[in-house]
Amino acid sequence: MSSSKPILLRFESKNGQFRLTVDPADKFPTLLSKILDNLPGNADSRTLTLSNKAHGGEDRLLSSLKGVAIERVGLKHGDKLFIKYTEQPQINGNAAAPTASASQPHNSSNRLNGVPIVPTEDLPIAPLPQSSPTATIKNPWEIVHQSALDDRLDKKDGKIPRLRDPKMCRHGLKGMCDYCMPLEPYSQKYLEEKKIKHLSFHSYLRKINSATNKPELKSSYMPPLSEPYYRVKPNCPSGHPQWPDGICTKCQPSAITLQPQPFRMVDHVEFASPTLIDSFINFWRLSGAQRIGYLYGHYEEYTPVPLGIKAVVEAIYEPPQIDEIDGCTEGEWENESDVDEVARLCGLQKVGVIFTDLIDAGAGNGTVVCKRHIDSYYLSSLEVVFSTRLQARNPKPTKWSDTGRFGSNFVTCVVSGDENGGIAISAFQASNSAVEMVRADIIEPSADPTVMLVQSDEGQDSSGQRTRYIPEVFYRRINEYGASVQENARPNFPVEYLYVTLTHGFPNEAAGIFNASDFPIENREVIGEGQELRTVAKKLGVSGSKTNGGNGMKSIADFHLLCFLHGMGILGKEEESLLCHVARSHDIAEGFQLLNTPGWATLLAILQESGERPSKRPSPAVFNGDRQGYFDGSEQLAKRFKGASLR
Numbered sequence: 001m002s003s004s005k006p007i008l009l010r011f012e013s014k015n016g017q018f019r020l021t022v023d024p025a026d027k028f029p030t031l032l033s034k035i036l037d038n039l040p041g042n043a044d045s046r047t048l049t050l051s052n053k054a055h056g057g058e059d060r061l062l063s064s065l066k067g068v069a070i071e072r073v074g075l076k077h078g079d080k081l082f083i084k085y086t087e088q089p090q091i092n093g094n095a096a097a098p099t100a101s102a103s104q105p106h107n108s109s110n111r112l113n114g115v116p117i118v119p120t121e122d123l124p125i126a127p128l129p130q131s132s133p134t135a136t137i138k139n140p141w142e143i144v145h146q147s148a149l150d151d152r153l154d155k156k157d158g159k160i161p162r163l164r165d166p167k168m169c170r171h172g173l174k175g176m177c178d179y180c181m182p183l184e185p186y187s188q189k190y191l192e193e194k195k196i197k198h199l200s201f202h203s204y205l206r207k208i209n210s211a212t213n214k215p216e217l218k219s220s221y222m223p224p225l226s227e228p229y230y231r232v233k234p235n236c237p238s239g240h241p242q243w244p245d246g247i248c249t250k251c252q253p254s255a256i257t258l259q260p261q262p263f264r265m266v267d268h269v270e271f272a273s274p275t276l277i278d279s280f281i282n283f284w285r286l287s288g289a290q291r292i293g294y295l296y297g298h299y300e301e302y303t304p305v306p307l308g309i310k311a312v313v314e315a316i317y318e319p320p321q322i323d324e325i326d327g328c329t330e331g332e333w334e335n336e337s338d339v340d341e342v343a344r345l346c347g348l349q350k351v352g353v354i355f356t357d358l359i360d361a362g363a364g365n366g367t368v369v370c371k372r373h374i375d376s377y378y379l380s381s382l383e384v385v386f387s388t389r390l391q392a393r394n395p396k397p398t399k400w401s402d403t404g405r406f407g408s409n410f411v412t413c414v415v416s417g418d419e420n421g422g423i424a425i426s427a428f429q430a431s432n433s434a435v436e437m438v439r440a441d442i443i444e445p446s447a448d449p450t451v452m453l454v455q456s457d458e459g460q461d462s463s464g465q466r467t468r469y470i471p472e473v474f475y476r477r478i479n480e481y482g483a484s485v486q487e488n489a490r491p492n493f494p495v496e497y498l499y500v501t502l503t504h505g506f507p508n509e510a511a512g513i514f515n516a517s518d519f520p521i522e523n524r525e526v527i528g529e530g531q532e533l534r535t536v537a538k539k540l541g542v543s544g545s546k547t548n549g550g551n552g553m554k555s556i557a558d559f560h561l562l563c564f565l566h567g568m569g570i571l572g573k574e575e576e577s578l579l580c581h582v583a584r585s586h587d588i589a590e591g592f593q594l595l596n597t598p599g600w601a602t603l604l605a606i607l608q609e610s611g612e613r614p615s616k617r618p619s620p621a622v623f624n625g626d627r628q629g630y631f632d633g634s635e636q637l638a639k640r641f642k643g644a645s646l647r
Helices: 028-036 148-155 188-193 201-212 274-287 336-345 381-393 432-439 533-539 549-555 559-568 573-585 588-595 598-610 634-640
Strands: 007-013 016-022 049-051 080-084 256-258 268-271 292-302 308-317 321-324 327-330 349-357 411-417 423-430 443-445 451-454 473-478 484-488 492-494 499-505 621-624 629-632
Touching: 016 028, 148 201, 148 292, 256 432, 268 274, 274 308, 274 349, 274 411, 308 349, 308 559, 336 349, 336 559, 336 573, 381 411, 381 423, 381 432, 381 443, 381 451, 432 443, 473 492, 533 559, 533 598, 549 588, 559 573, 573 588, 573 598
Parallel strands: 007 080, 256 473, 268 308, 268 499, 349 411
Antiparallel strands: 007 016, 049 080, 292 308, 292 349, 321 327, 411 423, 423 499, 443 451, 451 492, 473 484, 621 629
């Protein structure tokens, strides 16, 4: 029972005014039945909206205030709220009662003794997609937890300092003018001088935020970012049947005009060691088939680009797959969550995907065929769709978006031949528009890798209903006269509008955290490489009853070994956390602490029994130093059986 004193709230709708006595600790949804008692019977409770002003106020759906107490929003005794709602359409003179569901409040006609009827089953409510406009978050800067890197970049001003111009500056050393004042991080002149093709995400954020929120206007703050949405909006307030039975201008998506995305979420991909790429493409060298792997690493600030971000790759995990000469097919990755957990314990996360597209040139000198160039393509339409699906599964949380998410930091890398016949890496990201167009089922890959197809409106499900709505799609290009013209994207359009390019490279000195990566890579049994207990024993320095603890501590800095040990399930959670910390930090003191844990002792005992064993018997031909030659081993075998009885 709440100890707070009841208060009186006034409500006004287009039908008149009424008062309600409420407890300040009550939640807003508990007011639904009381409010519906004072409204006409055809009022649709799904569209019931509360506002602090009659016009120009902040409207909030009552159904969106679940879990919010009345006292939390600052309402006091005698305050007035304004109610807005839509009426249900009339069918044969009666209001149509929509089907009640767990995700929608019941209308006023579904009541018993003045109380709305609730479902008999307490089903979990599936949250709306975060990209939906109905899933916007109020004050996302207070709720959303973004990465520590984004928090650090948010605190930086991002200004680009400039030195005093001796020709144009007429002031002293402590003065400043237009020729030497710092530039904004989105300065187009600076980007052109440094040959930076795209704005960084935080530079783009500063640019649009300065245009969206102007402190001099003293207006309320608005999140500057909003994800594109190309699907039919659910729960249209116009009162017509839901799509595909009905549609109007309020819920149908607008026409899409594609333009190259001016920014990129990640600016650079850095591989911690060249050994990562060398061991990855070694599969192609041995088999001639292509390979795919997932990149695990972390994100850091990239100083060559103003407010830039780079993905540092520390390991490549190769999931189960079927590899062929012209591509590969992913299998069921059953232990994906386990690998992600090992990466988390090591302070890493999944940052991207990498795959090969290599064909030997047949010259015998190690050169490969150059398939991707300016006259063909760099990323095919099928690969763009593949990238968009992975980026949609790994969204980027940010407090600057009205949905709490915007884009993705997930990157795509391709290992293919360059124009000189060498093996090169290319890095890309699908644009935010491409991710939403794939979500909305607007585009599909083409047999021609250079173009993307626009779907038709004829898609139907098993019941014969339309499954997608395809808006008009256009794209802008520069024609032969140098003018920007708009073209219809049907039936296809160039795939270059759907991705941005990233730079890549290696550090001057390899400083990866996994510096002992010689353990066999997973899922390579097809080329004769397997992960076995005897391989683990050899890696950790276990031979028979002997154990080289120091060698084992130096050898655990291997991501593939850590994943294999996690799959064995011998170590406890705390022991495994300590193991991953030792592998990352290379701390000798914590390494000896790991040696004294019971789980590690159990692992060594198992390896001593089933791991690497020393040879107990000499080879058939044994060297005899006295005779200066070799003698047959049958004599030694006879001596071993001397005195043996057959009884």
